[in-house]
Amino acid sequence: MKHLLAIEKLSRDEIEAILDRAESFAEVGRRDIKKVPTLRGRTVVTLFYESSTRTSSSFELAAKRLSADLVSVKAAGSSVDKGESLKDTVATLSAYDPAAIVIRHPYAGAAQMVAGWTEAAVVNAGDGKHEHPSQALLDVYTLRRRLGSLDGRRIWIVGDVLHSRVARSNLIAFQRMGAEVTVCGPPTLIPRGIEELGCEVSHSLEAIGEADVVYALRMQQERMSESFVPSLREYAATFQIDTRRLNPRQLLMHPGPVNRGVELSGEAIDSPQSLIVEQVAAGLVVRMAILYELLAGGERPAPVPDEESSPTPIGQPA
């Protein structure tokens, strides 16, 4: 795997290899010293043109835990403010000879373009409404840990599907791992023709009791140039996931950040069924696994050495 641009390009075996690798990094995370030497001497650049808390912090921490040198650039406050183009920014940062560039950008296809301008491995950390592959991988990882397997599980993705790159990546990833997916929301927030991706479509929560997992999406008001719902209050009245609509055997997920009281009630977020915090924790080990797969391997998981006990990168002969 040279780049991670879209979940669409990964087979089930490739997804499972990343998840297995993430399991080995979860074991590292339980050690006193949580760092391994795998990427010592390599450089990882993170380049974010959109706001982020989870994705940016977990990729940064993942790079550090793998002992890489890290250059972290946010477009705001950088020379992008002076009009520097994406291509010139990538050329500038590529001059440091990075092993990987992790990019988030509002333009769908930006990560693919960056891959054409640099020798570095490129990770798509979210491109417009297109894809967010590392989110899909961490969500599959979280569910696999809880459920063992996604085969035959029913997952409802509820909310603003139209503006969501997470919805698209997760729909593909969940189905590739054997789950049956329903997308649910008002007709204005469901993309026309989405059934062609193999999912069911519902415009009401009436049958949500059939779901094993309810995956709620954020209302992405920053991407809405017109009114898609009469008001957030009316949207919440019909589509908010609360503890009345969620039954005790169902799991609840959300990629974050959450609009508390809009797509989810506060009680649902804080309920024992909520996996939201587990998703965030999974983000670190899955992103370590992504950097590992791109920069150091492609083999099935090998034992991970302590930083102190062995200077040998994992996946490399001693």
Ligand code: CP
């Ligand atoms: N889920 C997600 O991408 O969160 P951030 O925008 O905080 O990175």
